[in-house]
Amino acid sequence: MKLTKLLASTLVGVSLLAGATVANAGEITVVSWGGAYTKSQVEAYHKPWMAATGNVIKSEDYNGGVAEIKAQVEAGNVSWDIVDVELSDAIRACDEGLLETIDASTLPAGADGTSAQDDFIEGTLHDCAVASIVWSTIFAYDKEKFPDAGPTTMADFFNVAKFPGKRGLRKGAKVNLEFALIADGVLAKDVYEVLATPEGVDRAFKKLDTIKGDVVWWEAGAQPPQLLADGEVSMTTAYNGRIFNAVAGEGKAFEIVWDGQVWDLDLWVIPKGTKNKELAMEFLKFSTATEQLAAQASYISYGPARKSSSSLVGKYHNKDIDMGPEMPTNPDNLKNAVQNNFNFWADNADQLNERFNAWLAG
């Protein structure tokens, strides 16, 4: 492959001449989910960090998954320095050796002096990942479509007769199967137990069958508020922060229903072999400190992963809205809630997505 190497290096030379890809010292690429969520990170993490250190952050959007990380790491050509991922993806990527390990003891202590290991909520620190927020998949509806009495339970979401209109759902098995079971009367705490049996999976798909013809499927987090706003659906599942921002930021008349919410973590991970590991680690420590996590919560309604941040969470950054009740972790919102079981999905995602795709096409 001498020839290809030669070809590669000449071409790299060409692009350098053109001044297209000159890497500055002190620049990292931070990858996240885009839209309102990335905006909150830019305000709470990126801008203060750039101001404090003089480094530059290049922000990139993606739609989740470990495909890109895997491709970059296995090719030994890592251009993403730090990535915001879901828990199940963090675990899988860590197991496959795609991530740098992170020693939790090096993280800064909380503002009140508690060590990082004690300050972070249980289950938010992992071998290769540090959580920043707790987020949730909920369903929301357009109040104008249901002026009298809106839906209040997950069962209502699946009841097209009582609450007419199209439904928005994320394209994929994850979360939809949980929602279906809850709507079918399974208690939130028993969801994964039921889903672990073949009968449980059948039951979930059977419930999904009842609304299949009325579903508009979405893939990116920015889509559900758009679907509601355009009147394409009357209710949709969504990430709670996106709906909150459409309400608080753009004055939309959307209402979140917390019944049956499935909450999950978003974590920072550092792909193995990045040239900017030190800087990425520095940014990770900075952004998961007490103040930054609390600041982030004033831009979008995702709960901070540190206990010490909770007391600092106040109002929405430019409006008189208390953020506390909007958090997925607010006790009122947790009455019938499921924590996403990453082990279940690590084991069953391949198979259930296959079945989901077959179900969708059939």
Place this chain on the structure above:
Amino acid sequence: MRISIHFREPNHMTSTTLDQKDISDASADALIMVDGVPLKQKLAETTKKQRSRALLLTVPLVLFLVISFVIPIGQMLFRSVHNPAGSNVLPNFAIAIQDWDGKGYPSEAMFELFVKDMQNARKKREIGKTVGNLATRMNYTIPGTRSLFTSTSRKLSKVTEGPYKEALFKIDKKWENKVIWRNLKRVSRDYTIAFYLAALDHKFDDDGDIIAADKLYQIYVSNFFKTLKLSAIITFLCLLIAFPVSYLLSILPLRTSNLLMILVLLPFWTSLLVRTTAWIAILQTQGILNNILVSIGLVSDDGRIQMIYNQTGTIIAMVHILLPFMILPLFSVMKTIPPSYMRAARSMGATPFTAYRRVYFPLTLPGIAAGTLLVFILAIGYYITPALVGGEDGLLISNLIAYHIKSSLNWSLGAALGTILLVTVLVLYWVYNKLVGIDKLSFG
């Protein structure tokens, strides 16, 4: 862009070679050149030199394409049969297990190698050779086993001495399942047809026999047929629409046909994404067409028609996008059919329909063949338009391939599906070449 098919015989191209051949055949060997070399030999040398000079001109591009195109695709397709996760993660065990006859449990020595290899893999954490890689691979074979491997590997660090079989069984009872070991043996081989089976909705059962996959999980064969069906519909619609237009263009005076040609060429030169965006604007439920239908009272405001994000949307947008590929070859063939043929047929008493069916239509067949094959080949591998306007039931096989490469990360399955698609396309390409001749295709 303008495609036309030239059916002239390229006489001028072969004329020189023919001359030389004639001379060498006709003349005796006795003809000797000034430098003492026989003419025949001299001619052969010159021809050879000319041949290699012509070949030399194409060498840079051929090399370029081999490196930038052929090797990458070949390497990708290789993944469909080559998946060395087993031997990468468990190098010693992978060799030893092949001696096991599949009855009972593997020997204690094999268990020992398994434990040692697992511990090693966890300690080294080498990219592509971690327990996680094996777990992922095994999870394709036996869904639900990923966590068995990852959690066991965490607990194995405490196991320092035998008996290893008991130690494993103590960590997790699932290891007592012999099916896992039989599958491990199969996964330990670097080459497998398992992904082709999966791509054809089949799998190995617990005894290693090939069986059909559960009905609820079958998706690929039906999707492949759907792709063929949609491509056929799109091709047919293209032909139906292109035929009258091409005919009109071919009979009109040059000036007007050139003007009208712009209406065909402008879409062709307009970005694919622009055209797809336009169709979304027209067809969506709150879009222009639905608004028109509502305003003239054909449908009610609640009864807006779903025309996009389904098969209908894919078909409409793709017909529009591929139509020029049908019109242009048809037009270039029809242009060469002298109108006097039809007049002759009519004057000999044929009805317009008979004249058309017996004289005109057969003459257009080369154009029909060229356009149909081209549109069908392009439709079968389409990705962008179905991804944007296809919704769920409008997705084609290309979209499934992209899904496995970009999202599910089952690269081997993606490659297997890709191979099947590529072979189909290449067969059609070969047919095209035989029927039409690829060097007869021209734009401009």
Place this chain on the structure above:
Amino acid sequence: MNLKKHHIAFIIACALVLLITGRISVLIGFFALFGTPLFFMKELPPFASTLDRIWQYTFLTICTFIFVFLITPILIIIPLSFNVEPYFTFTEGMMSFDPAAYSLRWYQDIFHNGMTNPDAEGSAWYSDMWNNAQWVRAMRNSFFIAFFATILATSLGTLAALGLSRPEMPYRGLITGLLISPMIVPLVITATGMFFFYSDIGLAKTFPGVILAHTTLGIPFVIITVTATLSGFDQSLIRASQGMGANGWTTFRKVIMPLILPGMISGALFAFITSMDEVVAVIFLADVDQRTIPRQMFSGIREQISPTILAVATILVAISIVLLSVLEILRRRSERMRGLAPS
């Protein structure tokens, strides 16, 4: 928004809205505009029967519908891009030609989107726009990539086409088949293969990687156009030139080049437009740094479809029209030079 901009938008859009709206009368006008010329183009012979006439008019009507189908989607986005509302439909205001219903805000958004301070004045605004505006960056990337891909594809392709059209070329069918195949092989397969291979050799996520990919995809078009030009090429001209003592380079420069230049340019235009329009390889191979216009449009359509996309689309349509005109002029010139009757 000042009055001047209003007027420009209003004038451009009004004409098109007149053509493309929900009103039936206007719709009929639209069909008439495309259809009427057709009906006068072909005079029927005096002996034509009534049946012939009916058939003729039905046929022309069908053709009119097809032309409308072909061209409407492209025209329809132009007035929509001047909509003051963030909708994809004609608003009441647009239909009644209210100037306030039209604006250039989406064109402004092309520049503003991504800028750190869109309200700055003077040179600060320009450098901010040049460096930070997402669409402007995408446009720069698109042109940069297309430029180099076009040069590579045209030079390599022309050279190979010269070889392919020589009478003594061995394995012609096989090699032509190979060189055309990037057009035939499904893009997903090409892009996936390149994604893995280019990652291995460090070319993924770089400009050279994307340029190589686009060169590959543009080559078939160059081969086809240049070989077509060469098909009418009289090989004895080369021998004549050599007979008069010209060496290979002089022959190429003085004899071959002027004759195949139109073919080369239209091949280059094809390669250019292919690169400008390509999105699958970019999805697989490019990083945020190499984001091109189609890539930006793709994620826009998938996630948040805003009229800014329509404004960009309108600009792209204008570019297509320019390129198409260039090509048309070249085609005519080429036919004249080769002494062929105009087709």
